[in-house]
Amino acid sequence: MIAVKVSIERLRDKSAVVRDLRVMDMGATLFEGATELVEADGQLRDDHEAQEALCVELELLADSLPALPATPRIRRLCGQIEIVTRLHLPRSRAIFCMLTAARNDVGAVEILRTVADMAALDTIHGEDVIAMLWRSVADGFVSNPGELGYMLRCFFEGRRRAIMIERALLLRLIGQIPSSLGLGDRFQPCAIDDMDLAAAFR
Numbered sequence: 001m002i003a004v005k006v007s008i009e010r011l012r013d014k015s016a017v018v019r020d021l022r023v024m025d026m027g028a029t030l031f032e033g034a035t036e037l038v039e040a041d042g043q044l045r046d047d048h049e050a051q052e053a054l055c056v057e058l059e060l061l062a063d064s065l066p067a068l069p070a071t072p073r074i075r076r077l078c079g080q081i082e083i084v085t086r087l088h089l090p091r092s093r094a095i096f097c098m099l100t101a102a103r104n105d106v107g108a109v110e111i112l113r114t115v116a117d118m119a120a121l122d123t124i125h126g127e128d129v130i131a132m133l134w135r136s137v138a139d140g141f142v143s144n145p146g147e148l149g150y151m152l153r154c155f156f157e158g159r160r161r162a163i164m165i166e167r168a169l170l171l172r173l174i175g176q177i178p179s180s181l182g183l184g185d186r187f188q189p190c191a192i193d194d195m196d197l198a199a200a201f202r
Contacts, residue, residue, distance in 0.1 A: 037174060040095045044170065047088040048163050054080045055156035058129075062152040066145040074137055078130045084159070085126045089119040092166060099173050111169050118162045125155040 057077060061069065068074065093116055100108045129151050136142045 037099065037170075040099060041170060044092065044095060044166060047092065048166070050080075051084055051088060051159050051163060054084065055159055058152050058156045062149045062156075065149050066142040068133075068136055068142060071137055074133050078133060081126045081130055081155070085123040089123060093119065096166070096169060099170075103173065105172070108169060108172055111165065111172070115162060115165055115169065118158060118165070122155060122158045122162065125151060125158060129155050 054077070057080075061077070069077075093112075096112050096115065100112055129148075132148050132151060136148065142148055
C-alpha cells in the first residue's frame with residue numbers, strides 16, 4: 001500500500017506553517033495551496049484508516065460465512081458502511097475537486113474521474129451488502145453464503161483499490177507544490193509499487 005508519511009508535530013502546528021511561509025514571502029496563493037494539502041492529507045488519512053479497519057472486519061466476516069456475527073455487530077458494520085458511502089466518499093471527492101481545481105493537470109482530473117466511478121460502484125455494493133446482511137438477520141441464516149461473500153469482497157476490495165489510488169493522487173498533487181515552499185520534509189512518500197498501482201486501475 002502507498003503511505004503518505006507526515007511529520008504530525010509540524011503539520012498540526014499551523015502557526016509554524018504560517019511562520020515559515022511568511023518568512024519565505026511566498027504569497028497568499030502558495031500559502032493557501034500548502035495549507036489545503038496539509039488539511040486534506042489529515043482528513044483523508046483519518047478516513048482511509050477507518051475504511052481500512054472496516055475492510056479488515058468485512059473480510060473476516062466473508063471468511064466466516066455462513067456463520068453470522070451477533071446482531072449488534074451487524075448493526076455496527078452496516079452503520080460504518082453507511083458512514084463510508086454517505087460521508088467519506090463525498091468528502092474525498094470534494095477534497096480532490098478543490099485540490100485539482102487550481103492546477104492545470106489533465107492527468108489528475110482523469111484519475112479523479114476514475115476515483116468517482118469507483119466510489120459510485122462501491123456505494124452500490126455497500127447498499128447491497130447492508131440489505132443482504134439485514135435480510136440474513138431477519139431470516140436467522142445466510143441463504144446464499146457465496147453471493148454474500150462475493151458482495152462483501154466487491155466492497156472491501158474496491159475500497160482498498162480506491163484508497164491506493166487516492167493516496168497516489170495526493171502524492172501527485174504534493175509533487176506540484178514548489179520545493180521552495182519547504183513541504184518536502186513534511187510529506188515523505190514511500191516507494192510506490194508500479195505493479196500494484198497498475199492493478200488498481202484495472
